[in-house]
Amino acid sequence: MTEAMYGPMQLLVIVFDNPKFHGQIRRELESVMEKGMVRLIDLLFLWKDEKGNIKSMEATQLDQEEKMQFGAVVGGLIGYGAGGEEGAREGTEAGILAAAQENYGITDEDILEVTDAIPEGTAAAILIIEHLWAKNLKQAIRDAGGVLVSQGMLTPELLALVGAELAEAVKFAEEKKPGMAAATP
Numbered sequence: 001m002t003e004a005m006y007g008p009m010q011l012l013v014i015v016f017d018n019p020k021f022h023g024q025i026r027r028e029l030e031s032v033m034e035k036g037m038v039r040l041i042d043l044l045f046l047w048k049d050e051k052g053n054i055k056s057m058e059a060t061q062l063d064q065e066e067k068m069q070f071g072a073v074v075g076g077l078i079g080y081g082a083g084g085e086e087g088a089r090e091g092t093e094a095g096i097l098a099a100a101q102e103n104y105g106i107t108d109e110d111i112l113e114v115t116d117a118i119p120e121g122t123a124a125a126i127l128i129i130e131h132l133w134a135k136n137l138k139q140a141i142r143d144a145g146g147v148l149v150s151q152g153m154l155t156p157e158l159l160a161l162v163g164a165e166l167a168e169a170v171k172f173a174e175e176k177k178p179g180m181a182a183a184t185p
Helices: 024-034 065-100 109-117 132-143 156-183
Strands: 010-015 039-049 054-061 120-130
Touching: 010 039, 024 039, 039 065, 039 132, 054 156
Parallel strands: none
Antiparallel strands: 010 120, 039 054, 039 120
């Protein structure tokens, strides 16, 4: 199956209040790319100055042939999921067309949405990265008959938020216990 040639893809949208760019993000991204851990499918940085003027920068590691192939595969898979084999054919064609128009990840609509959403004096980044380190693991899971049914990213911030919500739920339950016990015969 064609999708096995790609590792898992991840979309990241990051907003920077009071951006202080000194090349640290670029250096770290280059480091993980050089080590073969990730491949940059698409990157868009947007800066909105205090007057609302927008500056942007785009980057990718894909050459023109890879862009077309990526567009065809992604379009085909989305089309297959939406409409079976006929959908896959239509999706493949749409994906190739999108790649030919330099739209192989982040759409003009995505750009406008982010540009409108960020306030003056801030910046945003949209990245699509492929996790190359996971390609062999993905294939090994497939070869063993496994099917991915769910995935997500757990960050320290998310875990802290879950912990705070759990503490509130426990506190609420403990406060309700005495009243609930008195009402029970």
